[in-house]
Amino acid sequence: LQTSEKAIVEKERGQACSANELCDSEVYKIDIPANRYDLLCVEGLSRALKVFKNEMKTPNYVLKRPKGPLQQIVVTAQTAAVRPFVVGAVLRDVSFNADSYASFIDLQDKLHQNICRKRTLVAIGTHDLDTISGPFKYTADLPKDIRFIPLNQTKEFTACxxxxxxxxxxxxxSYxxxxxxxxxxxxxxxxxxxxCSMPPIINGEHSKITLQTKNIFIEATATDLQKAIVVLDTVVTMFSQYCAQPFTIEPVEVLYEKDARKEVYPMMVRTCEINTKIGFQLDAQTMADLLTRMSLKAVVATDNTLKITIPPTRHDILHECDIAEDVGVAYGFNKLILRLPESNxxxxxxxxxxxxxxxxxxxxAAGWTEALNFALCSRDDISIRLRDDKALDKAVHISNPKTQEFQVARSSLLPGLMKTLSSNRDMPLPLKLFELQDVILKDSESEVGARNERRLAAVYYNKTAGFEIVHGFLDRVMRLLDVNPSKEGGYYIRACDNPTFFPGRCASIVAPGGTAVGVLAVTFPMLSDCLLIIAIALCTALAGEGLTYLLVYRSDQYKRLKAEMEKKTKKLEKKKQEVGEAVDKNAKKRLERDEERLKATNRDMSMFKMKSMFAIGLAFTALLSTFNSIFDGRVVARLPFVGDDMRDCSFIFLYILCTMTIRQNLQKALGFAPSRAMNRQQGSSWAPAQQQQFNYFR
Structure with missing residues (x-):
């Protein structure tokens, strides 16, 4: 886009500006493709234009080894936990001026903001090689042990x-x-x-680059090795033109690699495939000339084949389609003639x-409703809720999930259908749902390490299991696929065990050839776990009340204190009714004395009951530990709070809640609970607070 500073401001402000205020010289705004990092600086852009206009040949980038040993970076094991990769290179006899130096710094900033993802993936460090000496050591130290003078500072600082x-x-x-x-x-x-540097934060002042710098040591630390190679190639190829021998780079040896530079691989493409993709009819020599204008070295191998050498500046070339795109760009897509195909x-x-x-x-048409669920789900959906501890090892994980609901790619359709049922429990029964979609599975033989697999799943939800309903669904689907029910040449079901489903109600679907292709089963009822826990809580409550009866309720002292407490409570209630709203000070003093005596009796009774609380507490803790180990790893209740792992406390929460509720009602049923009058009088005493503190054992 051709414009000027004056025109830009006029467009933004909507008003004319005098020529004295702003420059009226021509300015070009150029949109750069996101994958052409070599065009992010003036050097790369001008070089690409000159090659395109045939004003210069494609540079021949040379790796030149020094007369002595290579500069070396030794990587220690400590870096594996922070930034495990490093690559490097050296530019010799560089001559910078103010403009080229500014462009050198500007390119690093642009790379940091783009491919480096704000230094999270790659961080570039450039140093004056004449001020430091190799071999270099790349390690990870404790912050208090790192001390140096950072860039543009005058005194030493620790990392902290x-x-x-x-x-x-x-x-x-921000870094x-x-x-x-x-x-x-x-x-x-x-x-x-x-x-030299503390990546990805700051370089050291000692090796700072200036206009007088002649030899530049470039290092790039990274969490992604491929990105580091792309960044290093971009920097050295762009600014090696300022070396005494242009486009000559000295490699740096890294301990775990022979050479930190990426090899240039030749690629063979067929001209007929390119013509088919872009819609032109070009011969091999014309394509070679066009690709040369795009900074690719192309040589005609045969009449139908081109041999193309990809320079280190063109990391965007990954496939034959990228070659075809460059041919189209060089030839001009505007020259493409639109015409109708010869046949429809x-x-x-x-x-x-x-x-x-x-x-x-x-x-x-058979009466089943289709559900459409997300292809992503949480880790708990495919592991905990399906009772499959190995599911996470087989699942494809999202590296940066935005929510807990989208952490892994689903490896089964069942979690999505169960969620759909959970969200539609208010609908009239029965519910018959099915889903026919893809699941994602790990596959080491695939180019991307995973593959899609089309699956069919159905669920039947009613007051009864409905095993025969789902069996009928299976028979209908198999009949549609022209597979007959038979052990020889057809399909059949056989008993199997699966932790996801109810024991004894699970069968494998065996296809022709003896391969199990599915499961027909009843899902494991969480209700049975809940009923079992309630039964355990009832036994615990009975045991607690039994201990309390043996230690407290049957003793003469407790009976005497309780009778005395009830007598004093009734007497005090009666006096309060007689006094009413009277303002007689003597009457109020007598009431206060009676209340103090009542509190003293209540305190004696509470202290007497204390010995049973410790015994019940020990028994309760032992039972809790025993039963919690039985339910380890099983989700038995939806908690009113969200934790890191629902298996950690769902049993404990439900067990304690049931025990408390059952025990309180059991005390009322057996007559051990205090009367309402006693409870009213205890409201102002210290005992309720103490009893509330031991609420689990009351």
Whole structure:
């Protein structure tokens, strides 16, 4: 886009500006493709234009080894927990001026904001090689042990002090969280122990680059090795033109690699495939000339084949389609003539999709309702709720999930259908749902490490299990697929065990050939666990009341204190009714004395009951530990709070709640609970607070 500073301001403000205020010279705004990192600086952009206009040949980038040993970076094991990868290179005899130096710094900033993802993936460090000496050591040290003079500072700081210093820096504070919570911080030392940089935060002042710098040591630390290679290639290829021998780069050796540079691989493409993709009819030599203009070295191998060498500046070339795109760009898509095809054709449906659509229609016609759920789910959905501890090992995990509901790709359709049932419990029964969609499974033989697999699942929800209903659904689907029920050449079911489903009510669906292709079962009822816990809580409450009866209720002292308590309570209630609203001070004093005596009696009775509380507490703790181990790893209740793992406390919560409720009602039924009058009088005493403290054992 051709414009000017004056025109831009006029467009933004909507008013004319005088020529004296703003420059009227031409300015070009250029949109750069997101994958062309070599065009992010003036050097790369001007070079690409010159090659495109045939004003210069595609540069031949050369890796030149020095006469002596290579510069080396030794990587220690401590870096694995923070930034495990590092690559490096050296530019010799560089001549910078003010403009090229500014462009050198600007390219690093642009790379940090783009491919480096604000230094989280890659951090670039550039150093004056004449001020430091190799071999270099890349390690991770404790923050208190890292001490150096950071860039543009005059005194030493520890890493902890630097975190405080840069917490208010508008440019660097956004990078601090990358390593702030790490136990160790990454750091690069030279052979003399001088700190070159503390990636991804700041470089050292000692190796600062200036306009007088001649030899530049470039290092890039990363959590993604491929991104680090792309970044390093971009920097060295763009600014190697300022070397005494242009486009010559000296490699740096890393301990775990022979060479930190990426090899240039030749790629073979067929001209007919390119013509088919872009709609042109070009010969091999024309394509070779066009690709040369796009900074790709292309040579005609045969009449129908091109041999293309991809330079390190073009990491965006991944496939033959990228080559075809460059041919189209160089030739000009505007030259493409639109014309109707010679024959009208209708695209044929993918066989699997066609079969899926036919099945959906037939199953829906049989009275089943289709559900459409998300392909992502939580880790608990496929592991805890399905009682499958190994499911997480087989699932494809999302590296940066935004919510807890979308953590992994589903490996089964059952969790989604169960969620649909849970959300529609207010609907009239029965509910018959099915889903015919893809699941995602790990596959080491796939290019992406995973594959999609089309599956069909159905659930029947009613007051009874309805095993025969789902069996009928299976028979209908198999009949539609022309598979007969038979052990020889057909399908059949056989008993199996699956932790997801109810024991004794689970069967495998065996296809022709003896391969199990599915499961027919009744889901494991969480209600049975709840009923079992309630029964355990009832036994615990009975045991607690039995201990209390043996230690407290049957003793003469407790009976005497209780009778005395009830007598004094009734007497006090009667006096309060007689006095009413009277203002007689003597009467009020007598009431206060009676209340004090009542509190003393209540205190004696509470202290007497205390010995049973300790015994019940020990018994309760023992029972809790025993039964909790039985229900370990099983979700038995929906908690009123969200924890890290629902298995941690769902049994404990339900067990304690049931025990408390049953015990309180059991005391009332057996006559051990205090009368209402006694409870009213206890409201102002200290005993209720104490009893509330031992509420689980009351």
């Amino acid at each position: 002090e630097l975190m405080e210093l840069y917490s208010t820096d508008s440019h660097l504070k 601090l969280p990358i390593i702030r919570d790490k136990e160790r911080y990454p750091v690069i030392y030279d052979a003399n122990g001088i700190v 054709t209708v695209a044929e449906a993918f066989p699997l999709n066609k079969l899926s659509e036919l099945l959906r229609g037939e199953v829906a």
